[in-house]
Amino acid sequence: MFTDTELLSATTPFSYFPIVMQLVAALGFVGLTMVATHFLGPKRKTSDKLATFESGIEQKGNARQPVAIKYFLTAILFVLFDVEVIFFYPYAVNFRELGWDGFMAMLLFVAFFMGGFFYILKKGALKWED
Secondary structure, three states, rough: OOOOHHHOOOOOHHHHHHHHHHHHHHHHHHHHHHHHHHHHHHOOOOOOHHHOOOEEEOOOOOOOOOOOHHHHHHHHHHHHHHHHHHHHEEEEEEEEHHHHHHHHHHHHHHHHHHHHEEEEEOOOOOOOOO
16 A cells, blocks of 8 residues: 655645644634633722723723824835835845946935835925824
């Protein structure tokens, strides 16, 4: 029939059995823990426990008021320019092997991002009037 090496090297449904068992054990543990804490935990609901609590600061106003789009725009711009810095690492590691062609490509890369940065400044995306 099958030898041990043939059984381990072949991709059969049985070869996924340990993964399925691990998944079942993990999900079972999570489910059992959640059910057990629900039934065994204390159920004393007081007004202090039901009050909204955020970092020890008393709440002021309504949490459902709209947030200025400037926050989201600033976060997106941060991620964009942070990713730009990540692309400098391969160049810094291999700059001798890349030579002048790599240097020119990096200058072009920086020029495109600086063009975008100056466009953002000109449009006033980083001004905080609110």
